[in-house]
Amino acid sequence: MPNTILSLIPTEEPMRARFEALAARFSHTMCFRAPDTVRPEDYRDASVILGTPPVAALRGAGKLEYLHLSMAGSNAYVAPGVLAPGVRLTNSTGAFGHAISEHMLGMLFELYKKLALYRDNQREGLWRDEGPVRSVEGASCLVVGLGDIGSAFARRANALGVRVSGVRRTTCEREPYIERMIPFDALADEVGAFDIVALSLPETAETVRLFDAAMIGRMKDGAVLLNVGRGSAVDSDALAAALLSGKLSGCGLDVTDPEPLPPEHPLWRIPTAVITPHVSGFFHLRETYENIVALAYRNLEAYLNGAPLQNEVDFSTGYRKSERREER
Numbered sequence: 001m002p003n004t005i006l007s008l009i010p011t012e013e014p015m016r017a018r019f020e021a022l023a024a025r026f027s028h029t030m031c032f033r034a035p036d037t038v039r040p041e042d043y044r045d046a047s048v049i050l051g052t053p054p055v056a057a058l059r060g061a062g063k064l065e066y067l068h069l070s071m072a073g074s075n076a077y078v079a080p081g082v083l084a085p086g087v088r089l090t091n092s093t094g095a096f097g098h099a100i101s102e103h104m105l106g107m108l109f110e111l112y113k114k115l116a117l118y119r120d121n122q123r124e125g126l127w128r129d130e131g132p133v134r135s136v137e138g139a140s141c142l143v144v145g146l147g148d149i150g151s152a153f154a155r156r157a158n159a160l161g162v163r164v165s166g167v168r169r170t171t172c173e174r175e176p177y178i179e180r181m182i183p184f185d186a187l188a189d190e191v192g193a194f195d196i197v198a199l200s201l202p203e204t205a206e207t208v209r210l211f212d213a214a215m216i217g218r219m220k221d222g223a224v225l226l227n228v229g230r231g232s233a234v235d236s237d238a239l240a241a242a243l244l245s246g247k248l249s250g251c252g253l254d255v256t257d258p259e260p261l262p263p264e265h266p267l268w269r270i271p272t273a274v275i276t277p278h279v280s281g282f283f284h285l286r287e288t289y290e291n292i293v294a295l296a297y298r299n300l301e302a303y304l305n306g307a308p309l310q311n312e313v314d315f316s317t318g319y320r321k322s323e324r325r326e327e328r
Helices: 015-025 040-045 097-112 115-124 148-159 184-193 211-217 236-243 286-305
Strands: 004-007 029-032 046-053 066-069 087-088 140-144 162-166 180-183 196-199 221-226 246-252 274-275
Touching: 004 015, 015 029, 015 286, 029 097, 040 046, 040 162, 046 162, 066 286, 097 148, 097 211, 097 246, 097 274, 097 286, 140 148, 140 184, 148 236, 162 184, 162 274, 180 184, 184 211, 211 236, 236 246
Parallel strands: 004 029, 004 046, 046 066, 066 087, 140 162, 140 196, 162 180, 196 221, 221 246, 246 274
Antiparallel strands: none
């Protein structure tokens, strides 16, 4: 079917009707599919895809001209051979900051107030005092990756009295909620000064195993590590060793490497490790879902009108064209 727009994003009425009306104005046909019901010919016939299709399915998508991802990470889709030359790509950066930053705060409080330990005690029926706790007020935090998610977390943490510094690859004006900006290449020298290190990074050559055993070893004794970007930024074995030795007092992970984390991995059994299965974003918060659908509609409308696209990805860098930012 020519001029087919394939949407894998769950879309409710009346928004579905708006998509259909928009497509019809440009002589296109909307095809809505749940991800588990998509047929090979759906990918093959689509000129536009909205959602997060399997990378392997795109290698035969010969008619594809434009792909809008319903997630922020684009690295798998800019790899050579995935999309044909000339295919335009956008992502949903900007839709997740509220949901994921609140998830990060939840993990931080769970660790600082020992709520994970008390939850474990509850399962065992143990009425046991787990001792001193900490306050986030006055704590120092380094946010590595100041995109939508990292900035949203920094703002909320600062409002609670956390002294926040930030790291990013490119220079930018310091926001009022950021105490100090640290260059990316100074991270190893500066990381040891912070009580909390929060990672919100995509997967790039610069970020894979950024927090290896050596970097973790440079962190402040008793610090907490949070990671919501990509699991590949942290060496999971080195992190487990640092928790078991007491070097770090806790970690909060919504992403792991590998992912899913194998059942036999020691991180699962470390009481001071808080692990969630990559659920901080997705559609779990209604606002996130609405943000993603609205952005998909705006970009589809812009594409069909020949207007500039929001969050267009530069294939040579994997970052957004407009800002060349590395953060999610």
